[in-house]
Amino acid sequence: MTDFPLTLAQYREAYASGALTPAQAVREVYRRIAAHDDPAVFLALRPEAEVAAEAADLPRGPLHGIPVAVKDNIDVAGLPTTCACPDYARLATQDAAVVARLRQAGALIIGKTNLDQFATGLVGMRSPYGVPRNTLDPALVPGGSSSGSAVAVAAGLVPLALGTDTAGSGRVPAGLNNIVGLKPTLGALSTRGVVPACRTLDCVSVFALTAADAFVGFSALAGFDAADPFSRPVPVGRPGPHPRRIGVPDAASRRFAGDALSEAAFDAALADLEALGATLVPVDLTPFFTAAALLYDGPWVAERWEAIRGFITASPEALHPVTRAITERATAFSAADAFAGRYRLAELRRATEPVWQGIDALCVPTFPRPQTVAALAADPIGPNAELGTYTNFVNLLDLCALSVPSRPRADGRPAGLTLIAPAGRDAALIALGDALHRAGGTPMGATGAP
Structure with a gap:
């Protein structure tokens, strides 16, 4: 057809x-x-x-x-x-x-x-x-x-x-x-x-x-599920006028791993934001990045162990080698470490709260740069960790996010954007995400369709 x-x-x-x-x-x-x-x-x-x-x-x-x-x-x-x-x-x-x-x-x-x-x-x-x-x-x-x-x-x-x-x-x-x-x-x-x-x-x-x-x-x-202890009533809302005060990484928070093409693509997307009427507000992302480090370098890795504890204990050889290596790191953390991690995260959540008083949403690269299959074959851990630079903190800090296509790099490779807002503001990101997708002229996926 x-x-x-x-x-x-x-x-x-x-x-x-x-x-x-x-x-x-x-x-x-x-x-x-x-x-x-x-x-x-x-x-x-x-x-x-x-x-x-x-x-x-x-x-x-x-x-x-x-x-x-x-x-x-x-x-x-x-x-x-x-x-x-x-x-x-x-x-x-x-x-x-x-x-x-x-x-x-x-x-x-x-x-x-x-x-x-x-x-x-x-x-x-x-x-x-x-x-x-x-x-x-x-x-x-x-x-x-x-x-x-x-x-x-x-x-x-x-x-x-x-x-x-x-x-x-x-x-x-x-x-x-x-x-x-x-x-x-x-x-x-x-x-x-x-x-x-x-x-x-x-x-x-x-x-x-x-x-x-x-x-x-x-x-x-969406909808509250009383049978899920982690479900909560969250208003769906309706997309409206897109947010105007947009936080962006300040000079010290820009992380592109030295990739000039990805950084240039992000700058082009920021120009689109301004053309859409947004006011760009530099944000120090240090506390966000500190929170992100807790996910794999802190006791949250123990949650991954707990999720499959019976299986990994009985059949550790059944796991992919990298998955097993990451999950087994959980055994290095104690119950006291878990509480210490929760306390540290509470401090970081409080430290990031003032940011949202000055902005309506945060705009960051989805990842610092695209990674190749060859790079992962040479190092299964490092490039993976880099891809999470701007994503790992979002769930820890109870934020919602929308990843959208943006202007590609000069070599044609993708360089997406992610819009982030406090919990419950999912609908507020939609109109701006749609406008950025259109402004960048990026086709839908690999379909070639505008």
Whole structure:
């Protein structure tokens, strides 16, 4: 189909006009998946006939007839949940809460996508099932941990996908594939039925080709879940006029690892911000970066151990070597260390609070520079850590974030932006994110469509 829809708005228009039915959409989606010829994107697909049969009688919700991919640490009834670890695989007997909401909204669940094992990584290369190809440049890592979900959207296979985000897993792969990644306020989307990484910091994220589509997905999935002890009532809100006072890294807080092309691309994006009427306010990010260091250098790594304690204790050899090395660092921390970490984080949260009195949102690079597959092969840890420079502090400080495509580097490689705001202000980021995406002229993912 030459005019097959890409965005949610295009799907709705095609259905309303009668140009397309959900059953026809299912057929085309499966054809595209087969033609994409990258077996590392999906780890499991539901039978096409089963999904087509569902398409005949879908709820008329906000996601009616929208094909959706789901990261493989989120349960989908009838499909295995592997977390990219074959020995861990188990058949899910019921849907995760967010998947149940997808169905209630009329979505079509297509299958489960690849990830960095146990959602530990920002590179998308820590999976025994292979590495999904970056849709823009196969020499680059796809980003993780939600690698398969980001690639599925960027390649135009599905218009919406679910990931998870603890340290940037819903933002970094979005930035590396020119799509939108919405990291919601903690607790806004239920994590019941999601295999945890760091349970106190985890959230389900949304990938889409546009900021508007990401917000539709977020709105359909958000809601308090009394059965999830980490759920909380968070107002969804509605996108309105975009924020005007935008914090940006001050001179001492700019971290590009010496990459002049990435820094120049960020400066071009800041010029777009000013052209859109924003006032740029330099911000010292030192306390934010200090908070970020707690995630892997502090006791929060023990949460990753706790999430799979029984499994890693019984079968340590079943883990990817890098995943195991990171997780086993938890044994170096004591209960006293955990409390000390909580106290330090409370101090840093208080230290960052005044920043928000002077700005409406913060704009940072999604990552300092794109990383290559070759660089990760030479050093599996260093480049991964660098990718989290501007993402690791967000969940720790209870902030929401929106990663959007921006002006590419001079060599054509991606250089995304992330907008950040305090908890509960997810909707406030959408209009500005959409405007920046348009101003940069970046196509939607790898589709070539504006």
